[in-house]
Amino acid sequence: MEQQHSKELPKLAFVYLDHVLRFFNASNFKAWPTKIESVVYHWGNDKNRFINEVKQKKIDVLIGNIPATAYETFREISRALPQVKFIPSLDAQFANKSKENVTNFCKKYQLPIPKTDVFYDKKSALRCLENCQYPKIIKKSYGPSNYGGYFVHKVDSFQQAKLLLAEKRYYPVYVQEFVPMVADIRIMLVGHKPVCAFWRRPPEGEWLTNTSQGGAIDYANVPKAALDIAVKASKASNAEYWACDIAQGYDGKFRILECATAFAAFPYIRDWIGQYIIWTLSPQTASKPNIPLYNWEELGKLKSQLLRTMRHITFGEYTASEDCADNLALLTKEQYQMLPVELRAFEEWPSECWNFQDNYKSTTYQGEVENGQALVNDSGLEDNESIALEEKTLPFIELDESQLNDFFQSIKGIGKQLYLSIITTLGVQGTLEALNLHPNHFLQVKNLKEKKLDTIVLHWQQTVAVEYANDERKYF
Numbered sequence: 001m002e003q004q005h006s007k008e009l010p011k012l013a014f015v016y017l018d019h020v021l022r023f024f025n026a027s028n029f030k031a032w033p034t035k036i037e038s039v040v041y042h043w044g045n046d047k048n049r050f051i052n053e054v055k056q057k058k059i060d061v062l063i064g065n066i067p068a069t070a071y072e073t074f075r076e077i078s079r080a081l082p083q084v085k086f087i088p089s090l091d092a093q094f095a096n097k098s099k100e101n102v103t104n105f106c107k108k109y110q111l112p113i114p115k116t117d118v119f120y121d122k123k124s125a126l127r128c129l130e131n132c133q134y135p136k137i138i139k140k141s142y143g144p145s146n147y148g149g150y151f152v153h154k155v156d157s158f159q160q161a162k163l164l165l166a167e168k169r170y171y172p173v174y175v176q177e178f179v180p181m182v183a184d185i186r187i188m189l190v191g192h193k194p195v196c197a198f199w200r201r202p203p204e205g206e207w208l209t210n211t212s213q214g215g216a217i218d219y220a221n222v223p224k225a226a227l228d229i230a231v232k233a234s235k236a237s238n239a240e241y242w243a244c245d246i247a248q249g250y251d252g253k254f255r256i257l258e259c260a261t262a263f264a265a266f267p268y269i270r271d272w273i274g275q276y277i278i279w280t281l282s283p284q285t286a287s288k289p290n291i292p293l294y295n296w297e298e299l300g301k302l303k304s305q306l307l308r309t310m311r312h313i314t315f316g317e318y319t320a321s322e323d324c325a326d327n328l329a330l331l332t333k334e335q336y337q338m339l340p341v342e343l344r345a346f347e348e349w350p351s352e353c354w355n356f357q358d359n360y361k362s363t364t365y366q367g368e369v370e371n372g373q374a375l376v377n378d379s380g381l382e383d384n385e386s387i388a389l390e391e392k393t394l395p396f397i398e399l400d401e402s403q404l405n406d407f408f409q410s411i412k413g414i415g416k417q418l419y420l421s422i423i424t425t426l427g428v429q430g431t432l433e434a435l436n437l438h439p440n441h442f443l444q445v446k447n448l449k450e451k452k453l454d455t456i457v458l459h460w461q462q463t464v465a466v467e468y469a470n471d472e473r474k475y476f
């Protein structure tokens, strides 16, 4: 049996990156009959070794998300491996790299977004900010966005915008109209079919909806208009799996805030993605999974233990119950079908055209200095470790006092004295809350300024948070 399968089936491998949260593992692909390999990218100068390992192992399909900071390298790797299929394709992962890519993607496909300007040189950014209406939102475009809103800022005046940019040195400068909103909706899709959606509502009087910032989740009556936008985006991306955050403004309009293949997915959703991918790779032998539409409200009522068990459940084909007149069966069949992605033999988003961030810098930007400071964000341009998933993958991480001490001692530039002031000012619990939820609280500590704060945040993301978030038991 095994022999026969391996002849006709492609050879699969997961692509993993050192220190990065693993979106899939073999348990998500239980029904795949042959062994799934893994190939690990070790960062730094590892491109050729990685390519050779894929060739040596005779891999046909590489499955997994590529984090922002490795995206350009993997576009090169995929060119060097033309026979290897990446799932999702590098084109489908275009939006994972940066918010400007999300914006360019949405503009191309006429998907609704807040009005957005991206500047690659500081002077034009400042010129625009001097003459625009406020409030505005300024975001860090590039890199891991798992700090849920931490790199998103509301500015109320030109003065504030200027200060923020001087301090953060974000590159490029990503400026968006501020949309007063009821809430936003997270929609997850598999094969362009919505499989889960929920509202994220900001706390009273606040505007950030990220759950790590106190945003509340509910499943009440998710509007079809939002689902339709998400389906349109998913089809445009040609991605096997996809998620959108769509804001509903007080003006009643829907706008995409974020969309990508890298998102925080509950374990059972990753199972469904696995079942779907197995079906697309082997339609003769595997059957298409039946994932019920509009299950999410019911999911919201389930206990977390049961949700964990859900990962072992697959559904039969949906039939409408005779004692309730519903048209869900019809909707499922006609409107929200699960479809295979298109096969494409071309690159839709080649880096020569679309990697503005690096291309602009290497031609025009190099050396441009204003007020003694280049605008280039030095933390963002290197090929360094990062985390690809968003806030919900990172549960509240508890450390005891000695683990906290170890964590801070491992950060370059944080001495014993500063650690002591942190603990005395915030307490152990307060320090944990600052690390997990409110990094700004560190600014209460004497002698701890923005720059150190950023170092702490990055170090937390890259070491402790990754390690703990890998533990699935902590998901709910």
Ligand SMILES: Nc1ncnc2c1ncn2[C@@H]1O[C@H](COP(=O)(O)OP(=O)(O)O)[C@@H](O)[C@H]1O
Pocket (backbone or CB within 6 Å): 114, 137, 139, 145, 146, 147, 148, 149, 150, 151, 152, 176, 177, 178, 179, 180, 181, 184, 207, 208, 209, 210, 245, 257, 258
């Ligand atoms: N243009 C905007 N107007 C108003 N609120 C916004 C806007 N953009 C983002 N937000 C709020 O900030 C949150 C985080 O923004 P997002 O772009 O999703 O960054 P992150 O990668 O940190 O999640 C959103 O969920 C939303 O609540």
Ligand SMILES: [Mg+2]
Pocket (backbone or CB within 6 Å): 148, 149, 210, 245, 258, 390
């Ligand atoms: Mg977000």
